[in-house]
Amino acid sequence: MADDKQKRLETIPQTGFFGHPRGLATLFSIEFWERFSYYGMRAILLFYIYYSTTKGGLGLDKATAASIMSIYGSLVYMSSIIGGWLADRILGSRSTIIFGGLLIAFGHLVLSIPGSVPALYVSMALIILGSGILKPNLSNIVGDLYSKTDYRRDAGFSIFYAGANAGSLLAPLIVGTVGQVYSFHLGFAIAAVGMIIGLIWYILTSRKTLGQAGRYVPNPLTTEEKSKVFIRFGIGAIVIIILLIATIPNGLLTINRFTYVVSGLGVVIPLAYFIVMYTSKKTTQVEKSRLIAYIPLFITAICFWSIQEQGSTIFSQVADSQTKLDLGWLHIQSSWFQSINPLYIVILAPVFAVVWTKLGKRQPSTPVKFSIGVILAGISFLIMVIPFMSGTDHKISPLWLVVSFLFVTLGELFLSPVGASATTKLAPAAFASQTMSVWYLSNASAQAINAQLVKLFNANTEILYFTVIGIVSIVIGIILLFLSKKIHSLMSGVD
Structure with a gap:
């Protein structure tokens, strides 16, 4: 396995992109356009769901809209299991990415056509599946470089x-601007075009820059396994269709009940995955030790993402209805606040990259970085308590959101890229792509939990809401800090 890894590395141009492998530029580009399409859609989707039909929306209530957004995000990351499995057992990461990109583009195109709630669900299904197929495999190929x-x-x-x-x-x-000023559907169409551009660029450049990265299938299905898998998938699909037909028309399966189902899956699926990988005969004793070390990191990541992902639900609601949007001659679109977090990352990520490179072996261990990240996220929520302490009968300054986003972004830079990198290093060899899917399940679990949490947020509970979640996050970070040396030792030589 080590020899195969070395042979693949020899096929990859190791310089050509700011001192990094040339293939990083290819992956950077498709990730740019995939995120453009996804976050462009998310910037206006909440408003599209709860704005009245006279304003071009679907007219659902805010609590339901926020819950749908959380479930949507959860299922996007939960479906990464499918992408990891397809890459590990059938297609390899490179081919899987193309299928994922096509599904995402079709999903945005469905949203670009004026429709109804059922059309929203069809679009969500396509984007959920496409993002799950594409997302973990991009990160996995970065690790292969x-x-x-x-x-x-x-x-x-x-x-x-x-x-x-x-x-x-x-x-x-x-x-966001096009969607809120002109038409939500035109905005969704622009998101579709972005994904198509990224996919074309990836296909044109990957052969020259990625070498054999992502070409291999780590744990291919045997002929006997293929027959069993196709039969099981077929039976599973039939069962799901029958359940939907039996429960939706008579009102047994409502949006509210569905959120409970997904919230439960957000806990059960990661647990099942850890058990399968740990008990597999293909997982060595060293790899089992690393999986044990990974569990507290995973739990910490759930807490962090629960806070970070509320930027597109709770914070979007606050921005839209409780924040001053007129600053002199400038009117701010509420969707623009979704650009604050990525703006900070674009500015600060290169700084973090330089710092980690300069520090080398002297940089903090992965568990310490995680603890700092989740503590900063907790502080970002506690900051939001301050403007609401004087009452809710006035609109707050947008600067409170700006400062809060700064702290959660700093936490994200300590935790997210480091977590993705640690996952590729701690992954059992037989579950390489699937372990990256497990990393994305931390976000899926967080948003599945959020689907219930966001229902508790309103004008009467906002101070308690921000306070409790902020304190819980900080406590988890402190506990991880105390356990960091033990966790690091279980990582068995991985920094």
């Missing part, structure tokens, strides 16, 4: 992460 001992690795993931956030930065400003 470097050896596990290459100190450029964390910096490479930070640069890749900057590409993602450059797309996320521009999307709300372009798609």
